Amino acid sequence: MKIDSSLSAVVTGGASGLGLASAQALLAAGVKVAIFDINEENGQKVADDIGALFCKVDITSEESVLAGFEKARAAHGQERVLVHCAVVSKGGKTVSKDKETGGFKRFSTEDYAFSAQGVLVASYRVASIAALGMAGLDPLEDGERGAIILTSSAAAQDGQVGQIAYGSLKAGVNGLVLPMARDLMDLGVRVNSIMPGIFATPPMLRFKDMNPAMWDSLNQSVPFPRRLGKPEEFASLVMELARNSYFNAQTIRLDGAIRMPPR
Ligand SMILES: NC(=O)c1ccc[n+]([C@@H]2O[C@H](COP(=O)([O-])OP(=O)(O)OC[C@H]3O[C@@H](n4cnc5c(N)ncnc54)[C@H](O)[C@@H]3O)[C@@H](O)[C@H]2O)c1
Numbered sequence: 001m002k003i004d005s006s007l008s009a010v011v012t013g014g015a016s017g018l019g020l021a022s023a024q025a026l027l028a029a030g031v032k033v034a035i036f037d038i039n040e041e042n043g044q045k046v047a048d049d050i051g052a053l054f055c056k057v058d059i060t061s062e063e064s065v066l067a068g069f070e071k072a073r074a075a076h077g078q079e080r081v082l083v084h085c086a087v088v089s090k091g092g093k094t095v096s097k098d099k100e101t102g103g104f105k106r107f108s109t110e111d112y113a114f115s116a117q118g119v120l121v122a123s124y125r126v127a128s129i130a131a132l133g134m135a136g137l138d139p140l141e142d143g144e145r146g147a148i149i150l151t152s153s154a155a156a157q158d159g160q161v162g163q164i165a166y167g168s169l170k171a172g173v174n175g176l177v178l179p180m181a182r183d184l185m186d187l188g189v190r191v192n193s194i195m196p197g198i199f200a201t202p203p204m205l206r207f208k209d210m211n212p213a214m215w216d217s218l219n220q221s222v223p224f225p226r227r228l229g230k231p232e233e234f235a236s237l238v239m240e241l242a243r244n245s246y247f248n249a250q251t252i253r254l255d256g257a258i259r260m261p262p263r
Pocket of ligand 1: 085087202
């Protein structure tokens, strides 16, 4: 797909980190970008700074996501590119020591279900709403109508202790990719996912000051390059997945060869 000013895109989680870098890369190519994010203050500021449209959206709410797409499409027309980065999830071990009772407790079904909404259900929601809109677009070369890029995680394959929800649900995000690409093949909509290793975004950057030793060991844990990923390296792959029409139904690690240990 030719990436230029004739296109519009929606980037969820675009107020920060990997979503923000993706929004910036798309804007640099002339694409009209709408940022969906729950963080209104940060999202509006970032959108104003980079020249995107901000839509306050909670990815766990069907109503909120539908309203976001309506606002984005009213301003920019139907998106041909969707980049889904937003996530909300809880951490915890399947069974762990309960400090209060001295016995054991389990990661509750409620916490697992909450995470399922924020990781897997939200990915399906955002992708399927985008795909429905893309179905009505005129086809481009080869009959292509759009590209959907989901964000999984290295944890989908190397889930660590305490990542029962996040790891298994990010594996679910990878699981969406092939059946959805097949469902959408006759519409010319491609679906891929990226599995980032450890990237230097706000959730990780907080360790830099909080725990410099841990920050150092995080960097040293990456075989090569011996550092965290840069958000613009993620954005570069997003752009290739949007641009290269032969990329379809792939789940791609972007991780400096890291394989996460159990803890
Ligand atoms: N940074 C990493 O090392 C890393 C590694 C593997 C996977 N990932 C994945 O990359 C994606 C982006 O992560 P990041 O590091 O850029 O995080 P980030 O915290 O910098 O950005 C996430 C954004 O999502 C928004 N958000 C949170 N809940 C939301 C909701 N309910 N509705 C809408 N927006 C919401 C936040 O406000 C934030 O702006 C996530 O899916 C994450 O699981 C990140």
